[in-house]
Each structure stands twice: as C-alpha cells, then as structure tokens.
Amino acid sequence: MNSEYQPKIIGFLCNWCSYAGADMAGTSRMRYEPNIRIIRVPCSGRVDPILLLKCFQQGVDGVLVSGCHPGDCHYNEGNYHARRKFALLRDLLDYLGIGKERLRIEWCSASEGQRFVDKVSNFTKEIAELGPRSGS
Amino acid sequence: MDSELIQQIRYQARDLLESGTVKGVIGYERASDGLTARPFFAYEPAAVERLIFDETCSHNLARYLVDKKNEKMAVVVKPCDSRAINLLLNEEQIKRDMVFVIGVTCPGVVETSWNHKDEELQARCKTCQLVEPPVYDFLANGEAVERPQGEPYLDVQQMETKPITERKAFWSEQFDRCIRCYACRQVCPGCYCPECFVEQLNPLWVGIRIAPKENELWQIMRAFHLAGRCIGCDECERVCPVDIPLSLLNRKLEKEVKELFDFQAGLNPEEQPPLATFKKEEKLGFEE
Numbered sequence: 001m002n003s004e005y006q007p008k009i010i011g012f013l014c015n016w017c018s019y020a021g022a023d024m025a026g027t028s029r030m031r032y033e034p035n036i037r038i039i040r041v042p043c044s045g046r047v048d049p050i051l052l053l054k055c056f057q058q059g060v061d062g063v064l065v066s067g068c069h070p071g072d073c074h075y076n077e078g079n080y081h082a083r084r085k086f087a088l089l090r091d092l093l094d095y096l097g098i099g100k101e102r103l104r105i106e107w108c109s110a111s112e113g114q115r116f117v118d119k120v121s122n123f124t125k126e127i128a129e130l131g132p133r134s135g136s
Numbered sequence: 137m138d139s140e141l142i143q144q145i146r147y148q149a150r151d152l153l154e155s156g157t158v159k160g161v162i163g164y165e166r167a168s169d170g171l172t173a174r175p176f177f178a179y180e181p182a183a184v185e186r187l188i189f190d191e192t193c194s195h196n197l198a199r200y201l202v203d204k205k206n207e208k209m210a211v212v213v214k215p216c217d218s219r220a221i222n223l224l225l226n227e228e229q230i231k232r233d234m235v236f237v238i239g240v241t242c243p244g245v246v247e248t249s250w251n252h253k254d255e256e257l258q259a260r261c262k263t264c265q266l267v268e269p270p271v272y273d274f275l276a277n278g279e280a281v282e283r284p285q286g287e288p289y290l291d292v293q294q295m296e297t298k299p300i301t302e303r304k305a306f307w308s309e310q311f312d313r314c315i316r317c318y319a320c321r322q323v324c325p326g327c328y329c330p331e332c333f334v335e336q337l338n339p340l341w342v343g344i345r346i347a348p349k350e351n352e353l354w355q356i357m358r359a360f361h362l363a364g365r366c367i368g369c370d371e372c373e374r375v376c377p378v379d380i381p382l383s384l385l386n387r388k389l390e391k392e393v394k395e396l397f398d399f400q401a402g403l404n405p406e407e408q409p410p411l412a413t414f415k416k417e418e419k420l421g422f423e424e
Contacts (some may be wrong), residue, residue, distance in 0.1 A: 050357055053357065083418075084396075084411055084420065088363050088393065091392045092356065095303065098304070
C-alpha cells in the first residue's frame, strides 16, 4: 500500500447526537484521524442514499453515517427509518461491487466523545487498508 | 378461432362500455406484424373485437392507470401486472372505484420482437408462482395452468457469490452501455413522480455529460427507489435498448426485502411497505 495515500472520508452526523459527540471529542481535545470531513444533518433519517452515492461518484473512499442510538432519536423514529434504508443500501453496494465496507453506520450520543474518536479512527484505518476506489 | 379467454375478455369489455360503467378499456390488440401484441385502448363497444390475449402480451398495462386518474378505466392485467395495481392503491396513486380490473389467468408470456416470438417462456414466468391475479373484479379463466416451481433468485445468488472485483467489472460494463434514455422509468408502474430526480437542475443530481459515473448513479438510484416496491414485471428490462439486465438488480433488492422484512410488493394493498415502517427491536446487522 502506498504510504502517501490518505483516504477521503465523508461523515454525515446527526445534529442532536453524533455531531455533538464530535464536538465533545473536540472540546475534550481528543485526537482522531483528520481524513473525515463532517457534514451536519438534522437527523440520520434525512440522509438520502443519493447523497452517499454522490459522495462515491465524486471519488470519496468511505462514508460514515452516524446518528442517535436507536430509541434516542430527537424525532423519535428517524434513525429507525435510516437503519432499514441503509441495511438495503449496504447490500446493494456490495452486490454492485462497490463494497459494503465503504459505508459505515454508527450510533453515537452527545456524551460519547471517546466512542466517536474510536469509531472514526477505526473506520479510517479500515478504509486505508482497502485503498482507493480504483477506476470508479 | 379465438380462445375462450379472449371471448370472455371481449364480452366483459363490451358489457362495461355499453353500460357506461367505464370510459375505456385498456387491453391488447394484434400488432401490425400480425404476430405480436401491442397496447390498445377501446372506447367504443365495437372496438372490443380487436382485444386479444395470448403469450405475446408482455406489456404491463397498469402503467397507463397513473395517467388516467380522473376517468374510470378497465384494464386487462396478468397476475404480475395486477401487483402493480395493488402497489398504486397502496401508495394512493389510484382509487379502487376508478378502475375495473379484468384479470386473466396467465399461462406465461414469451419474448417478442418485430415479427418474431420466442418459443420459450420468459425467465420471470418460469419461476412465477401466481396463476390468478391477487386483485381483480372479473377473472377471465383460460385453460388450467401448471406452474413450474423454479428457484426465482438463482442468478442473483450466482452473482452474489462472485468475487467483488468480478461483480464490479460486470456492473461497470453494464452501466457503461446505458444511454440514459429513461425508457426503464417511463415504462415502470412504480416510477410516477411528476419530477424525477434526474430531471432536477438544482441540485443537479445526475449530470448531463456522457459518463459511466452518471449512468451508475442513475441506475443505482432507480433500483433503490424501487426497493420494496418493484413488482417484478420486468418491463424495464424488456424496453431497455441496450439490454442491461435490470431484473438482476431489481430482484436482488426484492430478495433482500423478502429476507430482511418478509415483504413482497403488490400482494396486499393494505400492508405497510417496508421502508415506511420499522421495528424497534430489529438490528439489521448494525451494532448498537
């Protein structure tokens, strides 16, 4: 693997839990991989699959969607809908040869700064091992 | 001599038109090559003599109902097509009292092209379990049909077991050929949005440039918008001018929906579609 290669990762974080979790990691001065570019969304249920596909189309190597833990959604059920949607999308991406490893769904609350750091570092490491999306 | 089935369809259609129950009957007539079938709209009782039904009637006529919302129409449907009516009812696109469903017991249909019809049944007919439509007002009964009990997802499973690089190469090759004519969308009973995402200019989801990446985005989103909604009439594949195996994509999602949510589209208009509902306790492979 090329040691110069830096994977490009987009993170869709829900405003109420995961984005605040990332904020918590920041204010606590925790360190995590800088490869992730974060986009704040109102809810993980708002993340349309086309947003993720657009990311992949534009040459992103991995996409993280992170929302509130099931049961904790600010809008009561947004993340339940997201879960069903992404379960199907994950299988479809795998079927098409894009690879389900490149799409990661996580649940992370506002107080879980450390959890957010762990998940992002872990995901970045996995994507770096997979390498760039060749010839896409 | 016309078959018993055709006589029944014509009799029912004439009755509906003469009594004024419906404004028109959507059915099939013989195409001008004298061999295959094409859609036909009968508005006069005399026109019903042109109605036919045989193994060349591949079109899904339920698609026309979306454009005929304000007129009561009768439509001739095969069992697979009638699932589209259930889908449209479930999504409140049509009203049940605005459509009269003439169901037919289907012996299966064959591939056709101009002046030519195959001997063999279409692949989807070989694994079809439906003999009678799940929804009808009148059933035209043909000869008793025996259904071969094939495994419907054999080719999907074969594709799944291929290595990921092979799958990627296969689908790239397929999507590269796409000319984005959107015939697959036009013919689909589930694709009825007044403005499709590919036609939106701001944001421009799918660019106008001729590029495999744009094709891929269109194809994946088309398939995904039909997740849990595709009724498997394979019209998209029939009309595709570059023969992309769209059914191989649609049936993958159909299979996943069946496995994950135990749901099949178009069998019951009252049942909640899988992506409009959820179960709190399900995990679906995501850790908490």
